[in-house]
Amino acid sequence: MPAPVAAHSWGSLIYVIIPIFSGTVWLAMLLAMLLWWTVEENSRYLPPMRKNQHIAYISDIGAHNLQPLFIAMGTVSVVSFDIVFIAERWLRHRGKLAPNTSWVQKGLSICATIAAIVGAIGLIILTCLNDLYHHQAHDACLVIFIAGYIISAIFICSEYQRLGIHHRQHRVLRISFWIKLAFIFVELGLAIAFGALGDKEHYNGAAVCEWVIALIYAFYVWSFAIDFIPAVRTRHYASKETELEMATAMENESRERGFSGTAQEQYAYNGRVGQAVPQPARNF
Numbered sequence: 001m002p003a004p005v006a007a008h009s010w011g012s013l014i015y016v017i018i019p020i021f022s023g024t025v026w027l028a029m030l031l032a033m034l035l036w037w038t039v040e041e042n043s044r045y046l047p048p049m050r051k052n053q054h055i056a057y058i059s060d061i062g063a064h065n066l067q068p069l070f071i072a073m074g075t076v077s078v079v080s081f082d083i084v085f086i087a088e089r090w091l092r093h094r095g096k097l098a099p100n101t102s103w104v105q106k107g108l109s110i111c112a113t114i115a116a117i118v119g120a121i122g123l124i125i126l127t128c129l130n131d132l133y134h135h136q137a138h139d140a141c142l143v144i145f146i147a148g149y150i151i152s153a154i155f156i157c158s159e160y161q162r163l164g165i166h167h168r169q170h171r172v173l174r175i176s177f178w179i180k181l182a183f184i185f186v187e188l189g190l191a192i193a194f195g196a197l198g199d200k201e202h203y204n205g206a207a208v209c210e211w212v213i214a215l216i217y218a219f220y221v222w223s224f225a226i227d228f229i230p231a232v233r234t235r236h237y238a239s240k241e242t243e244l245e246m247a248t249a250m251e252n253e254s255r256e257r258g259f260s261g262t263a264q265e266q267y268a269y270n271g272r273v274g275q276a277v278p279q280p281a282r283n284f
Contacts, residue, residue, distance in 0.1 A: 015087050015228040022080040023221035029073035030214055033061045048132050053203035057210055059131040059138060071127040077221075078120035084224050085113040085152075096231045098167040105162050112155035119148020146191050149217070153184045176227050183220045187213060 037043060037056055045053075046060050062070035089109050091097040100106045122144030131138040160177040167173060190213045197206035 013232055015084075015091065015231055016225045018080055018087065019084050019221050019224035019228075022077050022084065023218045025073055025080070026077040026221065027215070027218040029069065029077065030058070030211075030218070032069060032073075033058060033066055034211075036066055037061045048135065050201070050203050052201070053207070055204045055207040057131075057207050058214060059126070059142070062127060063130045063132040067127070067130060071124075074127045075124050078123050081221055081224075082113070082117050082120050084221075085109075085116050088224070088227060089113060091228070091231050097227070098163055098173060098230070100159075100163065102162070105159050108155045108159035108162075112152045112159065115148050115152035115155060117148075119145050119152060122148055146187070146213070149220075150184060150187055150191070153180050153187075153220070157181050157184065172226055172230055176223065179223045179226070180220070183216065183223070187216060187220075190216070 037046070043054075043056075046056055046064060048063065049056055049060050088097065089106075092099050092109070100109065122141045126138050126141035126145060129138045129141065157177055157180050160173050160180070164173040164177060190209050194206050194209040194213065197203075197209060
């Protein structure tokens with residue numbers, strides 16, 4: 001097979017721009033709300049803040065003059081982010097990104113997309129349901145928003161773990177996997193702290209956790225720009241299906257030899273059939 005020749009597909013640069021745009025809109029919204037409260041309003045008490053609360057929640061600020069901005073920019077950010085998931089699924093189907101080698105991987109990708117859409121719907125509804133007048137519904141939608149994107153990240157990590165086993169030459173999969181795994185642990189820990197502090201009426205600490213969660217979310221969105229870099233720097237082979245065929249053949253071979261699970265697949269892929277699979281297994 002002829003050596004691959006690197007080339008650039010500048011039309012695919014739009015896929016890199018989408019997550020950058022989404023994360024930037026989200027960050028701009030947060031900064032606008034924070035600056036309005038601290039500078040324009042001089043960090044004053046805003047209903048529905050509690051009596052012993054001195055740091056406003058994002059929703060406390062979004063319940064007043066900036067609610068139209070909260071709705072508009074929040075909606076633009078999450079909808080454009082959902083497009084990222086759809087675009088990634090399309091590019092893997094077309095072979096411009098490392099293609100899926102099994103229906104399990106495709107199923108994980110679809111589940112990640114659905115969870116992200118559910119999370120986006122939660123965010124859109126919570127911005128529309130003012131926390132001042134719809135407190136319980138607003139809080140329920142906040143849970144849906146946070147849970148939706150954490151669950152989506154779990155599915156994405158699972159897909160990337162399996163992709164990395166069969167496309168070891170794509171280092172971007174390994175990098176992206178660890179970034180998203182870190183997001184899961186950090187955001188989950190902060191979400192638990194947010195809920196616990198609020199339940200114990202430590203509202204200032206809970207507000208800090210909420211702002212940090214929102215800021216980290218912007219970096220999570222930006223991390224998807226890394227995933228699309230291979231679509232910009234494409235490679236031309238004698239057959240564009242060659243890479244998928246090789247990865248699929250290796251996976252089928254591991255299945256025929258009686259291996260199951262990602263750890264055993266990885267060892268079968270490496271040709272270590274006669275060796276025992278160590279426990280615990282490493283992802284990559």
